[in-house]
Each structure stands twice: as structure tokens, then as C-alpha cells.
Amino acid sequence: MLEADTTHHSTHLSGLTLEQCQSARLARDNRFDGRFFVAVKTTGIFCRPICPANLPKEANVEYFAKQVQALQSGYRPCLRCRPDSAPGSWAWKGVETTFQRAVNLIDQGELQSSNLPELSSRLGISDRYLRQLFQQYLGMSPKQYAQYQQLMFAKQLLHTSNMSIGDIAIASGFNSVRRFNDAFQKKLKLTPSDTRKTTRADTNAADATVDKHLRLSYRPPFNWDHLLAFYRKRAIQSIEEVGEDYYARTFVSTHSQGWFKAELGAKNTLEITFDIDDITQLKHMVSQIRRLFDLDADIAVIEQHLQQTAIGPLMTSGLRIPGVWSAWEAGVRAIFGQQVSITAAITVLNGFVSSLDETEESGVASRRYFPTPTEIVNADFSVLRMPQTRKDTLKRFADYMVDHMDAPPEDWLALKGIGPWTVSYAKLRGLSQPDCFLSTDLVIKKAIADVDDQKQLIESLSPWGSYATFNCWNSQS
DNA sequence: GAATTCCCCTG
């Protein structure tokens, strides 16, 4: 009789049997996270299957496929597992990703411009707890981890750049060459200059140039021409420049600004020429450039996976995810691109960007930076040739970003005029997430129109949906 | 390491 009762509730489910739900929740199986929700009758609260709270008795639970169904039935979301937050948002993912985010930020050299308390508050936890997490996951303190990271970065620079050892010391986050030498010696059992000597065959130093220079490596296949063509079509004047065989752009981040140029080098490397106002931010710049050109992707594995799916025939080898400097920039580009062709969007965006600093001196600014949210908030929208509703969206977006520069793009959905396409586009190009298949994009729809089972196709692309996106786009142009 | 917060169960 109890049996019959619970079975009745399985009608709320889709695609899962009651038994699956039961064992999934008992095991807190994270593979089922997000696929259904557990509501507890005695408390009126509903949870994700992975909720760490005490397991409720089977007799007291009710299963739902969607949050809204549980809400509709009078349950409130649990405060621990946050079933109300959007899947993929930071609140949804919990501590492990908080930790992962901390590691990423440190890898990007964030600790060089802020301290631990600042870093932790940015992640929404106390510095005490962050220390605890590092101890738990890595067995060392954040500071120690950061120092290893700094040394590895320094070692890489010694091998691949023409910078002086003094500059490298500072760039890696040390405050003096002495402390740098000391730490290097201690941890890597070598002196910095020895490290450099062993790999100094090239002639970069002989070029009578003062340009700073470094090399970044990647694993082939690497389709540079596709990247260039993609950027060329979307280049914003005097921020980006795409030549026959190089890409260059300016950038602004919170702590630095500068410029770089990338061109193909020998032996699977990219040659970077750059200038940055604050050399301690070099690590940040480098990780950004690696992300922009997707240098860390293991393309062979990805392609092997996608070859077996229905889009296999559309694939071109070596395609990477062409990134833009920030989620903010990607969001702006996406808003300009809503409902219009790429060319039209870029023309309007170009006009808008160049109107921003016309108040400045000599009329023609030869080099600009991508506008900040504040600049756009204060901009004159009257010169903008696009529908009023889209201007309003842009304004709202900029307003929001002034205070929420690193909120996850999912959160933008709360803003009127910003929908799933815009959010996915930002995750794809601004954050370079690997699994964003833009199934609602018109060009994509066209590319996969022949496939019978679309739903199955989309599932089969995971976790490399982003690469599928670019291969589809590429196949249609 | 204690204290707090949160959830679930029972009466």
C-alpha cells in the first residue's frame, strides 16, 4: 500500500524510474544531480539528490523532475544544497568548485595583486576556510601553492622569453631578485641563470629590439588560420588588429592594461610580443592569452569524441575556441549581435566604440581599449543605430556589470533582454567553457538540420559542445 | 575545537 502510494508519485518524473531515484538519492549519486528533486513531506523542503543533509525516510519523500513542480506543490528550496539556483551556477556547484575557482585565480596570478582575505571574500568564503580547503585538497597552504606556481612560471619564462632575470623575478610575483633566487634555488635545486643558459640557442637577444617577447606552446593540431579568420570577421577597429598571419589586440583588466601580438612560431608554438603596464600582472596576461587561443585543449581527444557523433562529417581538424578578453566583452558583443548578421553587428559596435572617446584630443585614436561597464553606462546612446529595446538591454547589462563584474553569466538571465543564447555565447567566448553547444543559434540549426534525433545528437556532443559549435559554424561559412 | 546552522523525525 505504501508501495502503491509512492509509485503514484513517479508520474512527476520523466525518463527516470522510481527505483533509480531512490537508489540515486540514497547514494547521493552526483550523476543524477539536477535530473530530479527530492521533496520531504514532513518538513516541506525540497533538495537535490546530492544534499548532504540527513536522508529522509522513503515514506516521507516525493520526487519531482523540475524545481518548479516542487515549488508549485508548496515546498521551499533547501538552504544547503540550493536546488533553486540554476544548474551550473556557483551556488549550485558547492565547495569543490569554490576550491577549483580559488586554484584558477591563483594560477592566474591573482594573489600578486590581492591578499588572501580579498581573494576569499571574492569567492564568498572566509580566508580561514580557504586555508582549510587548501590543506584538505592539496595538503599545503594557499601561499605555498602560489609560490610553487610562481616558480614554475618563472622557469617557463627563463626558457621561453627574452626578459631579464630581474624582470622575471618581479613578473613571477617576487619582490626582489634575491628572494627569487633563494626560493628558486631551494625548490628547484638550480639557479635561474643556469636554467636559462641551458636553453639559450635562439637569437632573440640579438634583435636590437626592446620589445618583450615570449613563446607559448600548444599541442597540435592547431588551426591558426581558422582562428585568424574568425577574429578578422569580428575585429573591432583600434582595439584589435588581424593581419595576414598575426592577431593583435589591446586589453584592460582590473590591475593592468596592455597590448599583445601573436603569430605562429616554430615547433608548435605561438610567438607573443607584448607590452604591459604592470609587469607583476604578466601571469594573468599569459593565462588570458592561453585561454583566448585555447592553447591548453587536447584537441586530438576532443576530435576523436566528436568524430563519432552525427556532426563528424562537418568537422575540420584543429579548430579551437576563439575567446574574447572577458565575459563582459562577450556579453556586449552578443547583445550587439542579437538578431543581426555578424558584419552588421560589428559595424554598429565599431561606430559605438569610436564614438566613446571622441571628446579626446586628435580625433583619430590609434589605439583604444574595450570600454568598461562604467564607460558604457555614461555613454551617449543616441548615436547608436539599433532598436531602442536593445539599447535598453545594453544599458541594463552595463549597469549590472558595474557591480557584478564576475557574476556567472547565468545570473544575467534576470536582466530583461538577455536570454539563453546571449548567456551561452558569453560562456563560450568569454569564459571559454568547453561544453556550450548553441543549439538555439540559427546557423547551428541549419548545420544540423539533417540529423533525425536532435536531442540525442546534443547529448552525444557533451562534454565538448563548444567545439561542436565552432565546427558547425565553420561548416556553414 | 566550540559554536552555529540546517535538516529530519516524532509526539
Next chain:
DNA sequence: CAGGTGATATTG
């Protein structure tokens, strides 16, 4: 709904 419990995440 109040009172008792176990368990986890997080903080001072």
C-alpha cells in the same frame, strides 16, 4: 508546531 538529534559547512 515544539523539542530532540545527527550531520555538515563555516566562522571567530
